[in-house]
Amino acid sequence: MGWDKARTGFKHPGPWFPLLAVLLLGACQAHPIPDSSPLLQFGGQVRQRYLYTDDAQETEAHLEIREDGTVVGAAQQSPESLLELKALKPGVIQILGVKTSRFLCQRPDGGLYGSLYFDPKACSFRELLLEDGYNVYWSETYGLPLHLPPANSPYWGPSLRSPARFLPLPGPPAASPELPGILALEPPDVGSSDPLSMVGPSQGRSPSYAS
Numbered sequence: 001m002g003w004d005k006a007r008t009g010f011k012h013p014g015p016w017f018p019l020l021a022v023l024l025l026g027a028c029q030a031h032p033i034p035d036s037s038p039l040l041q042f043g044g045q046v047r048q049r050y051l052y053t054d055d056a057q058e059t060e061a062h063l064e065i066r067e068d069g070t071v072v073g074a075a076q077q078s079p080e081s082l083l084e085l086k087a088l089k090p091g092v093i094q095i096l097g098v099k100t101s102r103f104l105c106q107r108p109d110g111g112l113y114g115s116l117y118f119d120p121k122a123c124s125f126r127e128l129l130l131e132d133g134y135n136v137y138w139s140e141t142y143g144l145p146l147h148l149p150p151a152n153s154p155y156w157g158p159s160l161r162s163p164a165r166f167l168p169l170p171g172p173p174a175a176s177p178e179l180p181g182i183l184a185l186e187p188p189d190v191g192s193s194d195p196l197s198m199v200g201p202s203q204g205r206s207p208s209y210a211s
Contacts, residue, residue, distance in 0.1 A: 045086070045087050046084060046085070046086045046087075047084070047085045047086075047168070047171075048082060048083070048084055048085075048098065048170075048171030048172075049082075049083055049085055049168040049169060049170065049171055050062050050063075050077050050081050050082060050083065050168070050169040050170075050171065051063040051081075051083060051095075051166040051167070051168060051169075052166065052167045052168075052169050053073070053148060053164045053165060053166045053167070054165075060075060061073025061074060061075060061148055062074045062075075062076070062077055062078070062081040062169075063081060063083065063104075063148060063166070064078060064080045064081040065080060065081075065083070065097035065100050065102050065104060065114040066080055066100065066114065067080075067100050069102060069113050069114040069115065070113070070114070071104065071112035071113060071114055071148070071149070072148070072149070073148040073149075077169075079098070079099040080097060080099050080100060082097075082098045082099065082171050082172075083095050083096065083097060083098065083104070084096040084097075084098050085127075085168070088120075088124060091126055091127060091128075092124055092125065092126055092127070092140055093124075093125055093127050093137075094118060094123055094124060094125070095123075095125060097114060098171075100114060101116065102114030102115055102116055103115050103116075103117070103118045103119075103123045104123065104125070105119060105122040105123040106122055106123075106125075106139045106142060106144060106146070107122070108142055110139075110142070110144040110145075110147070111149075112146070112148075112149070121141045122139075122141065124139070124140040124141065125137040125138065125139060125140060125146060126138045126139075126140050130165065132165075133167060134165035134166060134167050135165070135166050135167075135168060136163040136164070136165055136166070137163065137166065138163065145163030145164065146163065146164065146166070147163065147164040148164060
């Protein structure tokens with residue numbers, strides 16, 4: 001009898017039920033967050049760049065971190081001027097020399113040097129993107145701008161108080177890994193009666209592909 005009562009008490013869903021189910025399923029689906037927000041643009045991102053500047057320099061210069069820890073401006077791009085910019089938190093980055101494995105750091109007087117060890121106090125920089133594509137950088141701790149030292153001098157003088165504009169130039173493209181055991185396909189032998197070698201090994205090659 002209990003089963004009969006349960007059957008008589010059950011009501012069939014109305015015509016609105018399928019529509020409600022579709023709406024609920026759509027609301028439960030997860031959607032990826034678009035990466036168009038400036039706040040998310042550099043979150044956890046690592047970039048390889050050359051930092052180029054032409055502000056108050058006698059020559060066009062790329063920021064270069066050398067093996068001995070000195071920071072200079074180089075007229076041409078070099079392995080020592082290829083840098084890795086990594087986001088520490090929104091708007092704050094660390095700058096690492098790819099070849100020398102030295103972090104770009106700043107002293108309380110504004111002088112720059114390359115350190116083998118990352119010091120959050122000395123090696124964290126705020127990054128501000130300008131409308132013309134250039135960036136400016138400040139020490140997060142000292143509030144001093146990032147500025148290359150004058151030519152032929154490794155020291156930062158008090159006259160360089162305004163931030164230099166740096167243009168981040170893309171680094172060299174990453175080499176595509178070669179898959180082992182995969183041989184390059186030879187072009188079809190259009191001069192043969194079996195150009196795709198479906199019957200057997202090719203007996204001759206077209207002069208078009210002869211070396």
